[in-house]
Amino acid sequence: PKGVLLVGPPGTGKTLLARAVAGEAGVPFFHAAGPEFDEILVGQGARRVRDLFSTAKLKAPCVVFIDEIDSVGAKRSNSVLHPYANQTINQLLTEMDGFRQNEGVIVLGATNRRDDLDRALLRPGRFDVEVQVPVPDFNGRKEIIDLYLSKVKFSSDVNVEMLSRGTTGFTGADLENLVNQAALRAAIDGQPSVTMKYMENSRDKILMGPERKSRIPDEEANVITAYHEGGHALVAHFTKDSHPLHKVTIVPRGPSLGHTAQLPDKEHFFTTKSQLLAQMDTLMGGRAAEELIFGAEKITTGAYDDLKKATNLATHMVKDFGMSDKIGVRTFEDDHNSLVVVNDLAVSTTENIDSEIKKLLQDSYERAKTILKTHSREHKLIAEALLKYETLNAEEVNNILMK
Known part of the structure; x- marks a missing residue:
C-alpha cells in the first residue's frame, strides 16, 4: 500500500505504532503534524508538503507519518473566508498520486476524526489500508500497567488485575499518567515504594478529580x-x-x-x-x-x-x-x-x-x-x-x- 490510516482516540499509541513500523523496518522516519503545514502566508502549506515528500523520496525507503492528518486533509470547501485552504490537501493528494509502486515511501496518517477527512484522501491508491487503534482491552491494560510499573519501585500489595478491571476506557497515555501520578505522590510523602493505595488514589483522581483533604465541616x-x-x-x-x-x-x-x-x-x-x-x-x-x-x-x-x-x-x-x-x-x-x-x-x-x-x-x-x-x-x-x-x-x- 501507498498509505495506511491509523484511526483511534487520542492517547492510544498511534504515533508510537508509526515509529515502531519504521523501527522494525529499519528505515528513516519523517514525522509531521497536520497543524504545522498551514500558516498565514498563502501557499506555505502546499510548499511544506512538497518539501516533505521531496526529502522522503531522497531518503527512500522510508516512512512518512502525518499526525492529526484531519487538520491538513479535512473536507475541501468553497469557503470565501479561506480561499487558499484547499491548496494544502490538493498538494497532498498530488504527492500521493505521484508515487510509483517501487518508490519505497509509505505514508502513515493518524486521526481521531475520520469523518472529517476528505473522501478523495480515502480512495484506493492513497490510503489503501485503515487500521483501528482502539483503547486497550483488559489484557492490554494489564500489560501496559506492568510496563510502567517496571520503571518505578512498587510494593507487593499492588494488584494489577484489579487496576486493570477498574480502568476500562483508559488509553495507554492515561495508564502511564496513572503510574506516574502514584509514584509522584509516594515520593512527595517520602514513601520508599508505590503502594496500592497510591495507585487507587491516582485512578480516582483521573476519573473524578483531586481529593479534598477531609470531609466538609458541615x-x-x-x-x-x-x-x-x-x-x-x-x-x-x-x-x-x-x-x-x-x-x-x-x-x-x-x-x-x-x-x-x-x-x-x-x-x-x-x-x-x-x-x-x-x-x-x-x-x-x-x-x-x-x-x-x-x-x-x-x-x-x-x-x-x-x-x-x-x-x-x-x-x-x-x-x-x-x-x-x-x-x-x-x-x-x-x-x-x-x-x-x-x-x-x-x-x-x-x-x-x-x-x-x-x-x-x-x-x-x-x-x-x-x-x-x-x-x-x-x-x-x-x-x-x-x-x-x-x-x-x-x-x-x-x-x-x-x-
Whole structure:
C-alpha cells in the first residue's frame, strides 16, 4: 500500500505504532503534524508538503507519518473566508498520486476524526489500508500497567488485575499518567515504594478529580452524604447483575461530596438489559435513601448526576436498544441522517417514548426503595461506619452486612 490510516482516540499509541513500523523496518522516519503545514502566508502549506515528500523520496525507503492528518486533509470547501485552504490537501493528494509502486515511501496518517477527512484522501491508491487503534482491552491494560510499573519501585500489595478491571476506557497515555501520578505522590510523602493505595488514589483522581483533604465541616451534609452513598452501596450489593462493589467514601473529590465505586468482574463486550437495569437501580439508591431517611421534603440536589446518568440509560434503552415492549424493536435517532427522525414522529409516538422512559425510571426508583426498606438496619450501620471511617472497601462493607 501507498498509505495506511491509523484511526483511534487520542492517547492510544498511534504515533508510537508509526515509529515502531519504521523501527522494525529499519528505515528513516519523517514525522509531521497536520497543524504545522498551514500558516498565514498563502501557499506555505502546499510548499511544506512538497518539501516533505521531496526529502522522503531522497531518503527512500522510508516512512512518512502525518499526525492529526484531519487538520491538513479535512473536507475541501468553497469557503470565501479561506480561499487558499484547499491548496494544502490538493498538494497532498498530488504527492500521493505521484508515487510509483517501487518508490519505497509509505505514508502513515493518524486521526481521531475520520469523518472529517476528505473522501478523495480515502480512495484506493492513497490510503489503501485503515487500521483501528482502539483503547486497550483488559489484557492490554494489564500489560501496559506492568510496563510502567517496571520503571518505578512498587510494593507487593499492588494488584494489577484489579487496576486493570477498574480502568476500562483508559488509553495507554492515561495508564502511564496513572503510574506516574502514584509514584509522584509516594515520593512527595517520602514513601520508599508505590503502594496500592497510591495507585487507587491516582485512578480516582483521573476519573473524578483531586481529593479534598477531609470531609466538609458541615456535619448535617456529612450525614446526608453518608446515607446517600450508603444507599448506592446497599442497592449495588443486593441487586442481581450489578457490578461488584469496590469501595464507598464520603471524602469529597472534585465536585462530588462522596462516591461509590464498582468494579466489573470481567471485561464486558456488550451489556444485557438486566445489567442496564441494575446500573439504573444503583444510581437511584442515593436519592431513594435521602427520601426514606430524611423525608420527601429534604431530598437534595446531590442526586443530580445520578439522575442524569439514569435518565440517559433509560433513554438509550427505549430509543436505541429496542428494550421497551410498548415501543417495540426499533430505534429512533435525533439527527437527519437516520431513517426515523424523532422530530418527525407522531405526537402519540413521542408521548409513548417519554412515558416508557419515565416508567423505567420510576420502576427503578421503587426497586431501590424496596431494597433500602428491607435492609434499613444495614443501611444505618453502613452510614454510621462511613461517618466514623470515611471510606469503606468491599470487604469492610460485607463484614457490616454480616453483623
